[in-house]
Amino acid sequence: MPGIYVHAVEGRTLDQKRALVKDITAAVVKHFGSPAKAVMVQIVESPKENKAKGGILFSER
Template sequence: MPFVDIRLAGSATREQKAAIVADVTQSLVERLGKSPAAVQVVISEISTENYGSGGQLIADRAPASKPGEDANAAVTSQ
């Protein structure tokens, strides 16, 4: 059973998260031949005040160029 953990610095809309889950699931179905029911996806939204990179809080950096866009999202999968 594939388990995908997606961590976002900041937040995404419900619609964006639903699309991410659908896209990731479809990718694992197509590439690994997994059943959609077997794919588990967890999205964690991390406050930009609780996440830092390069010695600086993400909240203190310039905002992303588009709403909902964040270049500092971390993705891990197993």
């Protein structure tokens, strides 16, 4: 019963999210042998002012 959490900045479309969770779920089913219904994927989005790379917020890059 794997739980997968994708931490990302806001701004992806519904189509992008739908496609991502579909493919990640398929990868877990294929490689870890979990039944699909046991795979949970959650996208944890943060606004750009809440995420940084190299110490610089994405809102200021």
